[in-house]
Amino acid sequence: MAKMESYPGQIEKKEKIIKAALEIFSRKLFHQVAMSEVAAASGVGKGTLYLYFESKEALFHEVIKYSYNTYYESLKNCLEAGKNARDKLEKVMEMQKGFMQSQKKFVYLLAEEKLISSLILEEEAFQYQQKIIDLVCQVIDKGIEDGEFKSMDPSLAAKIFMGGVAALWYGAYVYEGKEYQEQNPVDEIMDIIYSGFCTESEQ
Amino acid sequence: MAKMESYPGQIEKKEKIIKAALEIFSRKLFHQVAMSEVAAASGVGKGTLYLYFESKEALFHEVIKYSYNTYYESLKNCLEAGKNARDKLEKVMEMQKGFMQSQKKFVYLLAEEKLISSLILEEEAFQYQQKIIDLVCQVIDKGIEDGEFKSMDPSLAAKIFMGGVAALWYGAYVYEGKEYQEQNPVDEIMDIIYSGFCTESEQ
Amino acid sequence: MAKMESYPGQIEKKEKIIKAALEIFSRKLFHQVAMSEVAAASGVGKGTLYLYFESKEALFHEVIKYSYNTYYESLKNCLEAGKNARDKLEKVMEMQKGFMQSQKKFVYLLAEEKLISSLILEEEAFQYQQKIIDLVCQVIDKGIEDGEFKSMDPSLAAKIFMGGVAALWYGAYVYEGKEYQEQNPVDEIMDIIYSGFCTESEQ
Amino acid sequence: MAKMESYPGQIEKKEKIIKAALEIFSRKLFHQVAMSEVAAASGVGKGTLYLYFESKEALFHEVIKYSYNTYYESLKNCLEAGKNARDKLEKVMEMQKGFMQSQKKFVYLLAEEKLISSLILEEEAFQYQQKIIDLVCQVIDKGIEDGEFKSMDPSLAAKIFMGGVAALWYGAYVYEGKEYQEQNPVDEIMDIIYSGFCTESEQ
DNA sequence: AATGAATGAGCATTCATTCAT
DNA sequence: CATGAATGAATGCTCATTCAT
Numbered sequence: 001m002a003k004m005e006s007y008p009g010q011i012e013k014k015e016k017i018i019k020a021a022l023e024i025f026s027r028k029l030f031h032q033v034a035m036s037e038v039a040a041a042s043g044v045g046k047g048t049l050y051l052y053f054e055s056k057e058a059l060f061h062e063v064i065k066y067s068y069n070t071y072y073e074s075l076k077n078c079l080e081a082g083k084n085a086r087d088k089l090e091k092v093m094e095m096q097k098g099f100m101q102s103q104k105k106f107v108y109l110l111a112e113e114k115l116i117s118s119l120i121l122e123e124e125a126f127q128y129q130q131k132i133i134d135l136v137c138q139v140i141d142k143g144i145e146d147g148e149f150k151s152m153d154p155s156l157a158a159k160i161f162m163g164g165v166a167a168l169w170y171g172a173y174v175y176e177g178k179e180y181q182e183q184n185p186v187d188e189i190m191d192i193i194y195s196g197f198c199t200e201s202e203q
Numbered sequence: 204m205a206k207m208e209s210y211p212g213q214i215e216k217k218e219k220i221i222k223a224a225l226e227i228f229s230r231k232l233f234h235q236v237a238m239s240e241v242a243a244a245s246g247v248g249k250g251t252l253y254l255y256f257e258s259k260e261a262l263f264h265e266v267i268k269y270s271y272n273t274y275y276e277s278l279k280n281c282l283e284a285g286k287n288a289r290d291k292l293e294k295v296m297e298m299q300k301g302f303m304q305s306q307k308k309f310v311y312l313l314a315e316e317k318l319i320s321s322l323i324l325e326e327e328a329f330q331y332q333q334k335i336i337d338l339v340c341q342v343i344d345k346g347i348e349d350g351e352f353k354s355m356d357p358s359l360a361a362k363i364f365m366g367g368v369a370a371l372w373y374g375a376y377v378y379e380g381k382e383y384q385e386q387n388p389v390d391e392i393m394d395i396i397y398s399g400f401c402t403e404s405e406q
Numbered sequence: 407m408a409k410m411e412s413y414p415g416q417i418e419k420k421e422k423i424i425k426a427a428l429e430i431f432s433r434k435l436f437h438q439v440a441m442s443e444v445a446a447a448s449g450v451g452k453g454t455l456y457l458y459f460e461s462k463e464a465l466f467h468e469v470i471k472y473s474y475n476t477y478y479e480s481l482k483n484c485l486e487a488g489k490n491a492r493d494k495l496e497k498v499m500e501m502q503k504g505f506m507q508s509q510k511k512f513v514y515l516l517a518e519e520k521l522i523s524s525l526i527l528e529e530e531a532f533q534y535q536q537k538i539i540d541l542v543c544q545v546i547d548k549g550i551e552d553g554e555f556k557s558m559d560p561s562l563a564a565k566i567f568m569g570g571v572a573a574l575w576y577g578a579y580v581y582e583g584k585e586y587q588e589q590n591p592v593d594e595i596m597d598i599i600y601s602g603f604c605t606e607s608e609q
Numbered sequence: 610m611a612k613m614e615s616y617p618g619q620i621e622k623k624e625k626i627i628k629a630a631l632e633i634f635s636r637k638l639f640h641q642v643a644m645s646e647v648a649a650a651s652g653v654g655k656g657t658l659y660l661y662f663e664s665k666e667a668l669f670h671e672v673i674k675y676s677y678n679t680y681y682e683s684l685k686n687c688l689e690a691g692k693n694a695r696d697k698l699e700k701v702m703e704m705q706k707g708f709m710q711s712q713k714k715f716v717y718l719l720a721e722e723k724l725i726s727s728l729i730l731e732e733e734a735f736q737y738q739q740k741i742i743d744l745v746c747q748v749i750d751k752g753i754e755d756g757e758f759k760s761m762d763p764s765l766a767a768k769i770f771m772g773g774v775a776a777l778w779y780g781a782y783v784y785e786g787k788e789y790q791e792q793n794p795v796d797e798i799m800d801i802i803y804s805g806f807c808t809e810s811e812q
Numbered sequence: 813a814a815t816g817a818a819t820g821a822g823c824a825t826t827c828a829t830t831c832a833t
Numbered sequence: 834c835a836t837g838a839a840t841g842a843a844t845g846c847t848c849a850t851t852c853a854t
Contacts, residue, residue, distance in 0.1 A: 572776065
C-alpha cells in the first residue's frame with residue numbers, strides 16, 4: 001500500500017493503466033480479461049503492471065474505485081447544478097441517460113463488482129453505494145424541508161429513485177439497439193416519480 | 204447424433220443438477236465454478252453432467268432459464284392473488300422481499316447473466332425480461348383502466364416500479380446482514396410509489 | 407481367452423463386430439475411435455462389446471488378426487493360381503493393386519499396428535509378417551529350383567519384392583487421387599524386378 | 610496477434626523441444642504422448658511448449674518436418690558421395706541400415722504420420738515424399754543416361770528401390786534384435802536389385 | 813446374454829505471477 | 834524502473850469400462 005507512493009509522472013502511468021483496464025474490464029468478465037491484454041492496451045510490459053498493482057484483483061479493485069469516483073463526481077455535479085430538488089433529480093436522470101451511452105462500461109463493472117465480494121472488500125463497496133445514495137438522500141431531504149417534496153423517508157425515496165432510473169437505462173443498455181430507449185422521456189418518467197401512480201382524485 | 208436426448212425418467216436428475224448448480228453459480232462467478240464442484244454438489248459423477256448438459260455454458264444457460272421461470276411463476280402468483288392493482292403491486296414487493304432472502308442466488312445470476320451475452324442468447328434474455336415487465340405492465344394497464352392509477356405509460360411505470368423495488372432488495376442483499384433491510388417497510392415504499400414525491404398541495 | 411468359446415450364432419456377432427471395427431479403425435487412429443462408435447456401427451450395445459472382447463486393445467488385436475488372415479488368404483490364392491513363379495508374383499502385384507483400392511483400410515491398420523507394440527504382442531506380429539514373407543519365399547525358392555529365377559537368397563528377394571510392391575501401392579493410396587497410380591503398370595514393374603536395373607550388356 | 614513469433618535466439622530451445630519430442634513420439638502413438646511428458650523430457654515447463662508451438666498437433670507437425678529434413682539431408686549426402694549410380698544407391702542402402710539403427714524413431718514417425726492426415730497437411734506430406742523419390746529418381750535417370758542402367762521408368766524404379774530397401778530395414782527394426790538383420794548383406798541385395806530375379810540365360 | 817447410464821482418470825491448454833536481465 | 838520468457842496450477846471435457854437391470 002504505502003509502497004507505491006507517488007513519483008510524479010508515475011501517477012499518470014498508473015492512471016493510464018487503470019483507464020485501459022476499465023475499457024477492457026467493461027467489455028468482458030473478470031476472468032476473461034488477461035493481464036497481458038491489459039498490459040498491451042496500456043502500452044506497458046506485463047511485469048510493469050505488478051509494479052503498480054499487487055495483483056489482478058487489486059487492479060480490478062482500483063478500476064472499480066476509479067469508476068465509482070467518476071460516477072460520484074458526475075452525480076455531484078448534477079445535484080449541484082439543479083435549481084431545486086426536482087430539477088436536481090431531473091438532471092441526474094439526464095446524466096444517467098448519457099452516462100449509460102458513453103460509459104456503459106460502468107454499468108458492467110457495477111454489475112460484476114456486486115458479484116465479486118471476495119475481490120472488493122464488501123465494506124468498501126457498501127460505502128461507495130452508500131455515498132451515492134446519501135448524496136441523493138440529502139437532496140431529497142432538502143426537498144422535503146423546503147416543502148417541495150412531501151414528508152417521507154428520504155433514504156427510501158433515494159433508493160427507489162435511483163433504482164427506478166437505473167432500471168430504465170440498464171434495460172436500455174442491455175437490449176441496446178433493440179428498441180425504443182429514446183421513448184423513455186425524462187418528463188414522463190419524472191412525472192410518474194413525482195406525482196406517483198395514483199389518480200389525483202384518490203389522493 | 205441425438206446425443207443430448209434428456210433421458211426419459213431422468214428429469215429429476217437433471218433438475219437435481221440444476222438446483223445444485225444454481226446454488227453454486229449464485230455464490231461465485233461463472234469462471235470460479237468448477238464442473239467437478241457442481242458434480243460433487245449434485246451427487247453425481249463429473250461425466251454425468253455431460254450426459255445432461257452439453258457444456259458448462261449450456262448448464263449455466265439452463266440454470267438461468269430455471270431461475271427466470273421460478274421467478275416468473277412467483278410473480279404471476281402475486282399478481283393473480285392481489286385484489287386490485289395496488290394490492291397486486293404490494294404483493295410483488297412482499298414477494299421480492301422474501302425471494303431475495305430465500306433465493307438470493309437469483310439476484311446474482313441475473314446480474315451475471317447480463318454480462319454473459321455470449322452465453323445466453325441475447326434475444327432470449329431480452330424475452331425473459333420482457334415477459335416479466337409485460338406481466339407488471341398488464342396489471343398497471345388494468346389499474347389505469349379501472350381508474351385506480353392515473354393515465355401514464357404503463358411500460359415506463361412497470362420499469363420504474365420493478366427497478367425501484369429491485370434496488371431495495373438488491374441493496375438489502377448485497378450488504379446482507381449489515382443493516383436495516385427490515386426498515387424497508389412495504390407500506391412506506393408503496394406510499395412513495397403510489398402518491399409520488401411531491402407534496403399533495405402541489406398536485 | 408478360453409472363456410468366450412463359441413455359442414453358435416455368437417461367432418457371427420463377434421465377426422460382425424470385427425468387421426465394423428475394421429471399417430472404423432481403418433479410417434482413424436486407434437485413439438480416435440470410440441467404443442461407442444464401434445458399438446453403434448456393429449448394431450450392438452456398448453456393454454456387449456465387452457462380452458466378446460476384453461478391452462479396446464483386445465478388439466483391435468483381433469481386427470489386426472482378422473486383417474492379416476484376409477490378406478494371407480488372398481496372397482495364398484494368388485500364389486496358387488499362378489502358372490509359374492513369375493506369373494505368381496505378377497498375380498500378387500495385381501492383387502495388391504486391387505487390395506489397396508478395396509481394402510485400403512488394411513494398409514492403415516498395418517502401419518498403425520507396427521506402432522502399437524504394446525497392443526499386439528510383438529511376437530505375434532512378427533509371426534504374421536513372417537508367414538507372409540515365407541509364402542512368397544517359397545514361391546521364389548521354387549522359381550530358383552526350376553531355373554526360372556537365378557540363384558539368390560529367396561528370403562531377401564521376397565522382402566525386396568514385397569517392399570517394392572508395397573511402396574507402389576502404399577504411395578498410391580496415401581496420395582490417393584492426387585495422381586498417376588494407374589501409371590504403375592504391372593508389366594513395367596515386373597520387368598524392373600525381373601531383369602533388374604542394369605543394362606543387359608553389363609551382365 | 611503475432612503470438613507464435615519464435616523468439617529470437619531461442620531457436621536452440623525450440624530445437625531442444627523438437628528433439629525431445631521426436632524421441633517420445635517415436636516410442637508411442639500420438640495420443641499416448643502427454644504434453645507434460647514432452648515438457649519434462651525437454652527440461653522446460655509445460656507452458657513453455659505453448660510459447661513455441663501452437664498446439665500438440667503443431668508440435669507433432671514440426672517433429673515430422675524435422676525428421677523429413679534430417680532424412681532428406683542424409684539421403685542427399687549419400688547420393689552426392691557416390692561415384693556412379695550404382696554406388697550411390699549402395700550408399701543409400703548403407704545409410705538406411707544405419708539410419709534405422711540410430712534413428713529408428715523416424716520409421717515410427719513416418720508410419721504414424723501417414724495416418725494423421727488431418728495433422729499434417731496431406732499436400733505437405735505428399736511433397737516430402739515426392740522430394741525424396743525425386744532425389745533417387747534423378748540419380749537413376751542419370752544412370753540410364755550414362756548407360757549404367759537400362760532404359761526404364763526412373764520414377765517407378767525409384768519407388769521400387771526405396772520400397773524394397775525400406776522393407777528390409779523396416780522389418781529389421783520392428784523385430785529388432787529378434788534376428789538376422791546383419792544377414793541383409795548390401796552386396797547381395799544390390800545384386801538382386803541390379804540384375805533382377807531372372808536367370809541370365811533368360812535375358 | 814444384452815444394455816446403456818454412470819463414472820472418474822487423464823490430458824490439452826490457459827494465464828496470473830515471478831524473476832533474471 | 835521495465836520487461837517478457839518461463840512456469841505450473843487449475844479446469845473443461847472425453848471415453849474406456851463397469852454394473853444394475
